[in-house]
Amino acid sequence: MESISVGLLGLGTVGSGVVKVIESHQDKLMHQIGCPVKIKKALVKEINKVRDVDIDTSILTLDPEEILLDPEIDIVVEVMGNIEETKEHLIKAITHKKHIVTANKDLMAVYGPELLTLASEHQCDLFYEASVAGGIPILRGLVDGLASDRITKMMGIVNGTTNFILTKMTKEGRSFDDVLSEAQALGFAEADPAADVGGLDSARKMAILSTLGFSMNIDLDDVKVKGITEVTEEDLQYAKQFGYIMKLIGYAHREGNRVEVSVEPTLLEESHPLSSVNDEYNAVYVYGEAVGETMFYGPGAGSLPTATAVVSDLVGVMKNMRLGVNGKSAVSPQFMKQLKEDDEIYSKHFLRLHVEDEVGVLSSITSVFSKNGASFEKVLQNPLGEEKRAEIVLVTHKTSLEGFERVLEELRDLKGVQFVKSTYRVEGGDA
Structure with missing residues (x-):
């Protein structure tokens, strides 16, 4: 060759980083x-645009078919984003016997199995290593x-934008909107950050991690999602008083063949390895029955880090080409998908309530918890500025x-409780 x-x-x-x-x-x-690797053609929206990479304009094209139908092109690297249009491009490329490397997590989460x-x-x-983290x-x-092990749990910070925002809010006591504006100015957040801060990106x-880790087809709709847009400085301050750090955590847990997958703001004990992952960095904590606990840590985005993952996949494809084993590495899911019901999902919970500061209110709240098989691990009560109002902040035992x-x-219907201010999952500790 x-x-x-x-x-x-x-x-x-990312495309410039790949070059x-x-x-x-x-x-x-x-x-x-x-043998050498050469980029024969690159699809762009504008030929004469100023770019931060030196590339011969003669290899640029506005027509995807110059790549998808060219018999001399062995591998198509997709770093253009989008879902539906890109899916059609990749189908055409595959049917013309071209290998694919993609960094498109949106596409793979929706159409990966197909x-x-x-x-x-x-x-x-x-191959799609660059699509996650x-x-x-x-x-x-x-x-x-970890091919020989049985993965039981994965939890991680898989979005740099939200981690940057929560880090700044925690360390500097700033509001969500204030830090989001800074993240956009620094290029850590998109002009429209909804997919990041709403949890959809994570x-x-x-969905991709769970499909691979648990060897079952987990769809995007199977992931319970809650973003960070409602997180306040007060939430973070109370969390710190209780010894917790808040992160947007992707959580996937398997017990037997039943699984739960979620993304939500989560309070972690300060001693947890993920609590020290700050700014735009990502980390994924993986639990295996044999290996125990492992953690993967590093830059979750950026031109060259992501491009390195893309080119590593390129090397994998090229090695397979030399061995004549292309298309044989994909393994069909081993297990049928079985999602846990809500009565099978257990965790601790953080809860903030605004209540009337009167005798008997805390007792009636305790009764509600007791009746539903839940109990308090930590409780804090502070008077509010207004007359006869108080804030109760608590952490439950696992329920x-x-x-x-x-x-x-x-x-919400209890006399004396004015409203539920916020609630978050808590990870850490035994009870």
Whole structure:
């Protein structure tokens, strides 16, 4: 094989990084696969746009079919984003016997199983390491490094934007809106940050991780999602008083063959390894029956970290090409999907209530908890500025989600309780 030709769909932040890594690491690639790698064509929206990468404009094209139908292009690297249009591009590429490397977590969360099946049918590889946690090799770690183990739990910070916001809010006592504006100015948050701060971006990544880690098809709709838009400085201050740090946590847990997958703001004990993961960094904590606890940590986004994951997948495809085993690495899910019901999901909960500061109110709240099989681990009561009003902040012992939802429903109707201010999942401790 004289050389391997790559077609690049997209030349934005990640696409430019891919060009840089391929050019600057050509000696490493030659050593790995025994021949040079060249980018033959790159799909762009505008030919003469000023870019932060030096690239010959003669290889740029506005027509995707110049890449998808070119018999000389061996591998298509997709870093253009989008879902529906991109899916059609990749289907066309696969049916023309092209291997795929993608960084598109949105696409893989929605259409991953369908595209992987199609790729396998056409003896093509479809690799997507860069779709989750940027430069951290978490998918390869699950598929290869922990292939012999049975994964029971994964929890992680898989969105750098929300981690940056929560870090700044916690350390500097600033509001959500204030820190979001700074994150946008620094380029850590999109102009429209809804997918990040609403938890959808993390949910897509957790669907991908859970599908691989638990070997069952987990759909995006199976992930329970709550974002960070309602988090206040007061929530974070009370959390700190109780010895917790708040993070937006993707959580996936398997007991037997029944699983739960969620994304929500979660209070972690200050001693938990994920509590010290700050700013735009990502980390995923993985529990295996044999290996015990492992943690994958690193930059979750950015041009070169993500491009490194893309090019690592390129190397994997190229090695398979030399061995003649393309399209044989995908493994069908081993288990049928069985989602836990709310009465099978157990955790602690943090709760803030505004109440009338009168005799008997705390006693009636305690009765509601007791009736539903829940109890307090920690309780704090502070008077509010207004006359005869108080704030009760508490952390429960482990209780079922079903039981806790019943508690919330009854508290909202309870005489003396004015409103439920906030509630979050709590991870850490034994009880």
